[in-house]
Amino acid sequence: MKGFSHRYCIVGVGQTPYGKVPGMSQLAHNVLAIRAAMADAGLTTNEVDGVLTKAPTSTFPMLWAPKVAEALRITPRVTGTLDQAGASNIGLIQYAISCLELGQANYIAISYGDNPRSGTRSTYARPRGDDALAGVFGAPSSYAMVARRHMYEYGTTHEQLANVAMTHRYHASMNPNAVFQDPITMDDYEHSRFVAEPFRLLDCCPVSDGGAAYIVTTEERAKDLAKAPVYVEGIGQGHPAWDFFRRDQLATSGAKVSGEGAFRTAGLGPEDIDFCEIYDCFTIVPLITLEEYGFCAKGEGGSLYEDGQTRLGGRLPVNTSGGLLSETGMPGTQLVVEAVRQLRGEGGPRQVAGAEVGLVSQQGGIMTTHSTMIVTKG
Numbered sequence: 001m002k003g004f005s006h007r008y009c010i011v012g013v014g015q016t017p018y019g020k021v022p023g024m025s026q027l028a029h030n031v032l033a034i035r036a037a038m039a040d041a042g043l044t045t046n047e048v049d050g051v052l053t054k055a056p057t058s059t060f061p062m063l064w065a066p067k068v069a070e071a072l073r074i075t076p077r078v079t080g081t082l083d084q085a086g087a088s089n090i091g092l093i094q095y096a097i098s099c100l101e102l103g104q105a106n107y108i109a110i111s112y113g114d115n116p117r118s119g120t121r122s123t124y125a126r127p128r129g130d131d132a133l134a135g136v137f138g139a140p141s142s143y144a145m146v147a148r149r150h151m152y153e154y155g156t157t158h159e160q161l162a163n164v165a166m167t168h169r170y171h172a173s174m175n176p177n178a179v180f181q182d183p184i185t186m187d188d189y190e191h192s193r194f195v196a197e198p199f200r201l202l203d204c205c206p207v208s209d210g211g212a213a214y215i216v217t218t219e220e221r222a223k224d225l226a227k228a229p230v231y232v233e234g235i236g237q238g239h240p241a242w243d244f245f246r247r248d249q250l251a252t253s254g255a256k257v258s259g260e261g262a263f264r265t266a267g268l269g270p271e272d273i274d275f276c277e278i279y280d281c282f283t284i285v286p287l288i289t290l291e292e293y294g295f296c297a298k299g300e301g302g303s304l305y306e307d308g309q310t311r312l313g314g315r316l317p318v319n320t321s322g323g324l325l326s327e328t329g330m331p332g333t334q335l336v337v338e339a340v341r342q343l344r345g346e347g348g349p350r351q352v353a354g355a356e357v358g359l360v361s362q363q364g365g366i367m368t369t370h371s372t373m374i375v376t377k378g
Contacts, residue, residue, distance in 0.1 A: 085364025236261025
């Protein structure tokens with residue numbers, strides 16, 4: 001990225017099983033994902049000297065990164081846990097790059113792992129606070145209001161939302177790691193039950209166990225490792241921050257500001273991107289995100305999906321692993337892993353032909369936080 005004295009890259013990625021994984025703790029998901037990422041890079045725990053994490057959503061324990069480091073038998077020079085909800089994963093990469101730039105570490109592991117499906121679901125299960133009195137509790141009902149506003153302002157249709165779910169599931173059908181691999185049709189979508197109108201079940205990402213991790217280092221240290229590095233060319237952040245119902249506009253997010261920052265630091269534009277891994281906790285989110293990144297005009301995100309432009313072989317393949325909607329409902333770490341695999345040419349039947357530049361988005365809360373990263377082959 002511009003302004004740094006070195007180039008920085010992701011040199012290893014790893015994951016644990018996704019879905020319902022009985023008997024595996026939150027800690028185990030983090031530790032095993034990091035070990036898999038180290039093995040992918042050809043590194044050992046003696047070489048990794050930084051551990052950064054996003055806290056497990058289901059319990060939010062304190063001092064989580066030090067606990068993960070201890071379980072790995074690492075005494076880190078750099079450690080910390082960041083809370084930007086689903087946007088944390090790219091924020092952690094930005095923090096890791098800052099630490100590497102200052103010479104505070106050599107190889108930094110970043111992870112997220114949780115077991116809300118087989119462990120405790122208390123965070124997801126019941127309403128809390130004043131909002132619950134008015135029925136505005138939980139992500140589905142809140143994002144449903146965002147979707148309704150987008151539909152009202154721009155004419156977005158149920159069929160366009162359905163095409164998001166169908167496209168991402170089509171990609172997941174080629175991903176052996178995906179929780180949901182069976183393709184879905186418009187009829188399947190229309191017969192799935194309502195959760196919070198206009199959202200049906202297939203508009204919503206599942207609650208999933210799982211863990212994913214990656215290793216960040218400098219270009220110089222990456223040269224002798226096991227896999228070709230993937231370079232971080234641009235990072236941006238943009239955080240509306242306020243509760244969504246207090247904002248001037250409902251059908252928007254932090255993607256515009258965040259995307260502009262990522263494109264600026266990379267020296268690239270939307271026309272340079274070969275594929276996107278977009279945070280898709282609900283079907284409305286990719287539409288708004290792609291619009292605000294400048295891939296289409298505001299209100300035209302649904303047409304990108306309806307016209308097949310976001311499918312493999314289309315102009316801009318999106319969520320080639322299935323995303324949160326179909327690969328796993330984990331909050332975003334897996335999107336970084338997929339981008340790295342695409343740029344290495346490890347996508348198998350879902351590989352984007354000639355992929356050289358990818359974009360990853362992350363989002364947290366109810367359009368509350370947003371981060372963007374642009375990665376390249378070199």
